[in-house]
Amino acid sequence: MLMYLCRRIAAIVPVVLIVGVLVFLMLRLTPGDPAAVIAGNSASSEDIAQIRSQLGLDQPIAAQFFIWAGKMVVGDFGESFFYKKTVASLIVDRLEPTLALAVLTIILATVISVPLGALAAYRQGSWVDRVVMGFSVLGFSAPVFVIGYLLIYVFSVKLGWFPVQGYQRLSDGFGGFIYRLILPSITLSIVYIALLARMTRTSVLEVLNEDYVRTARSKGLSSMKVLVRHALRNAAVPIVTVIGVSIALLISGVVVTESVFNIPGLGRLTVDAVLARDYPTVQAVVLLFSLTYVVINLTIDLLYLVLDPRIRY
Amino acid sequence: MSSAIVHEPSSSDSAAEDPVAPTEGLPPVQRNLGVWSRVRRNVSAQIGAALIAVIVLMGVGAPLLSAWDPDGINPAARNKTPGYETTIRDDDGNKVAYRALMGTDTLGRDIYTRVLYGARVSLVIGVSVAALSVAIGLALGVVAGYFRWLDGLVMRFMDGLMAIPAILLAIALVSLSGASLTTVIIAITIPQVPTVVRLVRSIVLMIREEPYVEAAISVGTPTPKILWRHVLPNTFAPLIVQATFLCGSAILLEAILSFLGVGMPSDVPTWGNIMAEGRSLFQIYPHMILFPGIFLAVTVLAINMLGDGLRDSIDPRMSKQL
Secondary structure, eight states, rough: OOHHHHHHHHEEEEEEHHHHHHHHHHHHTTOOOOHHHHOOOOOOOHHHHHHHHHHHHTTTTTHHHHHHHHHHHOOOOOOOOOTBBBBHHHHHHHHHHHHHHHHHHHHHHHHHHHHHHHHHHHHTSSSSHHHHHHHHHHHHHHHHHHHHHHHHIIIIIIIIIIIISOOOOOOOOOHHEEEEHHHHHHHHHHHHHHHHHHHHHHHHHHHSSHHHHHHHHTTTHHHHHIIIIIIIIHHHHHHHHHHHHHHHHHHHHHHHHHHTTTSSSOOOOOOHHHTTTTTTHHHHHHHHHHHHHHHHHHHHHHHHHHHHHHOOO | GGGGGOOOOTTTHHHHHHTSSOOOOOOOOOSOOHHHHHHHHOOOHHHHHHHHHHHHHHTTTHHHHHHOTTTTTGGTTTOOOOTTEEEEEESSEEEEEEETOOOOOOOOTOOOOOHHHHHHHHHHHHHHHHHHHHHHHHHHHHHHHHOOOHHHHHHHHHHHHSSSSSHHHHHHHHHHHHHOOHHHHHHHHHHHHHHHHHHHHHHHHTTTSHHHHHHHHHTTTOHHHHHHIHHHHHHHHHHHHHHHHHHHHHHHHHHHHHHSSSSOOSSSHHHHHHHHSTTTTTEEEEEEEEHHHHHHHHHHHHHHHHHHHHHHHHOOOHHTTT
């Protein structure tokens, strides 16, 4: 067990390293001298040289990578060219909206899609099944921003139920915070619901053919109990796996949703930073998102042990 | 048919092992039903293919379907809602009736015309990305699956690439090299490659254990020939399915990039760009986002439906894996 844990954690080291190298190269391959960019237009060549040695740009590329990686590890992401703040503080500022949006989306998607998928499996071939599966294909194809604008148009512009755009910090009141997050998280959760409902249906269908489900039925348990206690519990592993794998999907959705709803989160920060050619910020955010993806998938691997006691490593 | 049941009564085991051996009481297994006739019977594939055909015709026939220039600016007809009618003086000074089927944008350009031309960009990008990522993924996947000593290296690299969210990787790549059709295609292709590599590798790993490959090795068939004759053909069916889905997600990704302002140059009529231009006035003129949005959604839906249909008909086992 402990061995397994160590092995799994050791296995992400090369992945993280490769992500690091890729992200590092991304900045180094940019046309132009980063030192000149930082120094600005009015800098003398001495200024640029000084910044270059400060950043370690006069060292060989391998050494540069280790200097950079060392700084990343201790959370020193450098200073944003554009915002004139440390990238670390910038990220901390923007973390709350993104985290809130992502968590709310996952909760919403799970709460809606798992029962839908289970029901579709339980009534396989019925109209419920067809509607769920039809929605699934539809939801998977609809672009996030099209859904977002459609929802804004119907519920904010026409009906006036929700504010059009914007975000309220948690510290300014919980009610307003959730209220403003409702439309964005519905928007973002559509793709997720489509994917999860489909996966839930498939894995519940498989489990429903198992002997223990038949046993549970034959001993007189109600259908609902069989579905929830026996079928769904055993179908949990593939469902949770999909939640993990599609974190990548969620991250790309966050970037778009934040732009549509004008939410000052990490996704918006990435797009703004790219448009402003603010490379240290881009680097840090890409690195952060990638690490999140790796860590979440590791966590999910470990979660299997809790979800399914039969799995032993 | 009944005479074909169990030729050798002595070996009942072989009959049980053969999945297509007809058994009494069961309908005869239709093994001669080819893949294409199964695809043609698949409703999802049919609808998908028909919709795609319409979109392709729209893109190809854009100059025939609209008499207007997608980049033609008309200051007098800015921000007009769908159905707006006016007369325009053409180059020869004649009055021509103009009807904005889907309205006009903030520069007075005809949105209907721009949507038609936008289909071209989307389709070109979708097809190129799918072809390119399949080509690269196939090469890397075969190498990783067949040459064990390269496997670890290639796959760890793919794991790393996969950990970076596709959209961020694409955004970063475009921002580094400047927006153009080529950079957008490359930037969208790179994040897609790992999925193809994984798929191909898993197929190759399976195939190389097959007796016929072992037999080929044992008679001294050169490796390139084994790969060409035995391994490659087995990857085609799953790759066609994968390529279809890749095409859909590439179109979606391109639209997202353009929409965020980091994709194709903003004067090129793409669905994403049309929507990006309509963002600021969306509350008053929703048509600027609505029409390109519908076409984008329908196109991606059609491609995914075709992909679903292909997957179900080519390999029913694959459909279980999602």
